[in-house]
Amino acid sequence: MSNFLNSNFLLENKFSQELYHDFARKMPIIDYHNHLPPALIANNSQFNNLTNVWIDGDHYKWRAMRTLGVKEEYITGNAADKEKFLKWAQTVPYTMRNPLYHWTHLELQRYFGINELLTPKSASDIYERANEQLKGAAFSTQGLLNTMNVEFLCTTEDPTDNLEHHRRIANSTFKTKVSTAFRPDNAIHIDAANFNEYIEQLGNVSGISINSLDTLQEALSSRIQYFHENGCRIADHGLSHMYASEFTTNGVNSVFKKKMDGKLISEDEIHQFKSAVLMFLSKTYHKLGWVQQFHLGALRDNNTRMLNQLGPNTGWDSIGDWLQAESLSKYLNQLDGQDQLCKTIIYNLNPRDNEVFASMIGNFNDGSLRGKVQFGSGWWFLDQKDGMTKQMNALSNIGLISCFIGMLTDSRSFLSFPRHEYFRRILCNLFGTEIENGELPNDMEWIGKMIQDISYNNAKNYFEL
Template sequence: MTAFIHEDFLLQSETAKILYHEYAKNLPIIDYHCHLDPKAIAENQSYSNITDIWLGGDHYKWRALRAYGIEEKYITGDATNEEKFEKWSEVLPFTIGNPLFHWSALELKSYFGIEDLLSHENWKDIYTRCNDIIAQPEFTTQELITRSNVKWICTTDDPIDDLRYHKQITRQKEFKTNVTPTFRPDKALQIGAPSFLEYVKSLEQVVGYDINSYSRMEQALLSRIEYFDACGCFISDHGLSEVPYAESTEQKLEDLFTKRLSGASLSKEEGDQYTTSLFLTLGRKYAELDWVMQLHMGAIRNPNTRQFHQLGADTGYDIIGDSSYANNLCRLMDGLEQTGELPKTILYNLNAVQNDVLAAMIGSFQQGGIKGKIQFGSGWWYNDQKDGMTKQITALSHLGLLSCFVGMLTDSRSFLSYTRHEYFRRILCNILGGWVESGEVPNPLPFLGQIVEDICFNNANTYFKLDTHKFKK
């Protein structure tokens, strides 16, 4: 019987097979957005068992377990690792149609050589086989990264982070993958959040002075950008549940900041004024330093209040939002573009309904001399599955230039997620191969192969200037 994950998995035409095997398969990976722990990389962490590395922190799997009715003790609770793995083995066969079914099979085969489909009948055998491999001294974070052929990793980091682990990694000459931070200032921009005042105090400790005014907040964040830049950072990221736009004055900004520091709440208009002004200030600084700016838009965070109080944020409860943000996003980008200070930007949407909106919008802010300056980012989060990737690729190809696309990223906390690049590459090649087979495009294979190589590696390598960037190694 042919293994479920075989060499031509998802490749439904001869052209698709050629494009994948001859052009895409062996390219290095550029993972320009992820949530990997830099400490785990710096310390070359090893693992005690398959549950730690495979289920720990994986929100996708946690949601599936909850949907199947599994008790929380077997998900984030105090059940043993063996018990948690057994529960996952019970649920996995019933994830058919969910990307977890494919991802899990890819991960087991790629990192453990296991082609059997995990089930409640064979879980003990697979648990033991995986743990035997994990127990080997070479099964560490750095070895997994190296084995996955990763050229560059960009983690996600708060402005108050001292980046000590990134510095440690740059001193490890034997580890060839470059790991750089991303500047993610969400907590500083969310002035209405209950934790904002506490965050201001943390930022004060880092910069060494009181942040008692709006201008001081700007000063503090700009100084942290300079620090990140000196540590090799050249990408920022913003998570925007809603995209604000509200103009203000210097005095109004100072007044509302003082009001918030007193513990008072702000109106939505005041909050939007603050976020808009600070966002534009940061965007101009990114442009000055030739950084790339990423905008992740449309998530509703922590909708389940009871579970948020029990488990905290980022535990698998965030969902897709349905807010309309096209007008405000245009105004934000135009606010930077008017003075020629719009940095290279990647736009990600969580709601696939807005695919065409973003695919069209990027065409209004491109710039001569920079190929694909404004990007419609790959299918993000709930969209990084087969249908979601296909929709994103199709929208971009219809309304922009797919050939300029910077391709896939993991957006993951797991060191086993690099198979998502394989998944993307197979889907991309199958789409292009399908166009050829249906007669929609001609079949000059070397040319199509070049486009595949560009999307999977070359475009990102050029866009982020990885061959000229002065990494600290």
């Protein structure tokens, strides 16, 4: 029996261990999609206590606490920070077999050197020891990123953002390169209750009076150019599924006018509008040589009562079950047919669709560059051992995992970067186990290089860093 979370955690044989320790472990981190607040990076902020850096904003932990019966007062409410932490410590032993149990103890070890299990009995001591360390320079936001050897990270901003903090970071001496991804979903979701208000805001920021599809595209194009001038080369979209309906400019203009006049629009009209705006955006990304990302399959804001109380991104989302293949194929094919398909990453949230996505990318990898269209890493509910293993197996069986650009945190937490280690250990164990079984040759030089490519090199080349 192995000790919990020892140096060979998740590495089940000598080949897996060699691949991880000799090839993967020391590779820098490229985290090309996350939701870290750039202001905290620009300010090189310190955290008051372990609750602030570890629990605040982490809806993974919040969902677990709610399931255990912890009252909202101790999650997002007005309870004292230490009380919130103690409630989390009370929850942790019950998270066994959930990835939170692994992540929690990896983070305590890697950042704080704390090897004890977090339990109600150990909680107060761990809280005080961690808080004392948080006072040091190594535990500022920039210090934490340096500790994890983060070479590049990409946050996610709305088109209306002025990117002030990114400019400050770019002009500082901070060695980690920090960029942003352009996330224009608010301009796409015409069915959202606040769409009209958002369009007004976008118009104000761009200096364009938006009253038609043409002027909306003009405003978005202006903001894309602004982001490009500030170093952005990546776009990101969070959609339930891809939109690829037939549309005409006149028809979409009519839909837009109806919405802005406060009139009801049909489901078909919604799809036409979204298809038109998405197609325009993707063609614009192609002109500028950007990478576009599509996170597909989340069913968001399921609990209306709690959404009204706490707002979005507070833990009320789940996996959706839309049919993905046909509209995704049609969308990519329209762009490819006009030679306007840029580098594209598609992420799947429903594990039943892994093989669908893995086969889809092969339709549009046209030999123009290595891994042009990517099946993105397991994300959100699937960024755990089983989810990542299934994603990598599907990609291996149907495509080329050797071209895979690897892991990202997709996180709001500065303590989330051991997830790259978690991914790399799982990756190394997949290859190591097949070497041990005689399914792969014992060619550690070649396979070790492949491990380093997936962990780091492929992403570095893909994003031209």
